Amino acid sequence: MxxxxxxxxxxxxxxxxxxxxxxxxxAGLRLIGAVLLxxxxxxxxxxxxxxVLDRTVDSARTAGGFEVAIGxxxxxxxxxxxAEILARGTRMRDDLATVI
Structure with a gap:
């Protein structure tokens, strides 16, 4: 994070x-997206x-587990x-610069 x-x-x-x-x-926003993934x-x-750590403490029961990290x-x-919205804006600005 x-x-x-x-x-x-x-x-x-x-x-x-x-x-x-x-x-x-x-590119920076895409890198942030990759870091978050x-x-x-x-x-x-x-x-x-x-x-694994829970199994080393007591192999008869399990207290640990996976949490769904949807965020x-x-x-x-x-x-x-x-990033894709900004990339489209960049392309549109470049196209506009070639027209004018």
Whole structure:
């Protein structure tokens, strides 16, 4: 989560300092989406590690388990959607610049 927030701060800083409709902004948002999707994998690995650790304490019962981490993929897909909107805006701006 900290990596995604740091990347978001960097992308927002660059967008405010220059034009937000740049391929660099789109790439940054896609990277944030990938990091958030990797967070979902991290949550699954955390659940697996919890189960393994639980088995070492008491093999007769299981207290650990997997939690459904729906927020990670939703946030990642949201970043991909915003990146595609900005990519379309970038293409439209480039087309407009060639017309005028």
């Amino acid at each position: 900290l990596a995604a927030l740091a990347l978001l701060a960097l992308v927002l800083y660059r967008a405010r300092r220059s034009d937000p409709f740049t391929p660099r902004t789109v 990797a967070g979902m994998i991290g949550a699954l690995l955390e659940g697996a590690a919890e189960l 990670w993929p939703l946030a990642g897909l949201g970043c991909f959607v915003v």
